[in-house]
Amino acid sequence: AQRVTQPEKLLSVFKGAPVELKCNYSYSGSPELFWYVQYSRQRLQLLLRHISRESIKGFTADLNKGETSFHLKKPFAQEEDSAMYYCALNSGTYKYIFGTGTRLKVLA
Amino acid sequence: SAVISQKPSRDICQRGTSLTIQCQVDSQVTMMFWYRQQPGQSLTLIATANQGSEATYESGFVIDKFPISRPNLTFSTLTVSNMSPEDSSIYLCSVELARNGELFFGEGSRLTVL
Numbered sequence: 527a528q529r530v531t532q533p534e535k536l537l538s539v540f541k542g543a544p545v546e547l548k549c550n551y552s553y554s555g556s557p558e559l560f561w562y563v564q565y566s567r568q569r570l571q572l573l574l575r576h577i578s579r580e581s582i583k584g585f586t587a588d589l590n591k592g593e594t595s596f597h598l599k600k601p602f603a604q605e606e607d608s609a610m611y612y613c614a615l616n617s618g619t620y621k622y623i624f625g626t627g628t629r630l631k632v633l634a
Numbered sequence: 635s636a637v638i639s640q641k642p643s644r645d646i647c648q649r650g651t652s653l654t655i656q657c658q659v660d661s662q663v664t665m666m667f668w669y670r671q672q673p674g675q676s677l678t679l680i681a682t683a684n685q686g687s688e689a690t691y692e693s694g695f696v697i698d699k700f701p702i703s704r705p706n707l708t709f710s711t712l713t714v715s716n717m718s719p720e721d722s723s724i725y726l727c728s729v730e731l732a733r734n735g736e737l738f739f740g741e742g743s744r745l746t747v748l
Binding site: 558622626627 | 638665667674675676677678679682692726730734735736737738739740741742
């Protein structure tokens, strides 16, 4: 079965500390993986996708097929990074499977 | 990008009643998606609304409970019928402009059923 797991509901880090939001997936084929973010009082929006291999707002995510993971990382957290982060998988159709989300709190 | 407007943004309803949520997109799209986000849960796809045809429902969701209309390429409605407290959730409208994985979401409609 296709599944996305985000084991942490809440992650608190201090400003300037490294951040890693964990995402593991279950899918037998070649998945497309994404990170979506929802800032306070804003709508859910795309942060980055693994195909682009890009860094957005200092965040990167590498697809590790051996570990079936797609962890989101940032070397130095900023207060404005505080938000809800969702990992999502697309199996090649229009259907996206979302994880339960991790709330990131960056403390001053 | 796409701008999606949802109405109502929130509502409190009585058990047994029905509520219709509207979704308006500022561009023409083939498919519109309706998601549900229950408290502490992930987003779950309810159905895909295609213009000119019946909506496609995901497992666990049926048309009698969640009838959907799609009268044109920029508008859709989702009705939550015969509501119970278990229907209390955020309902989200979403579109994908290009097959690149970028979903655009509305602000969501927070429904509370008493």
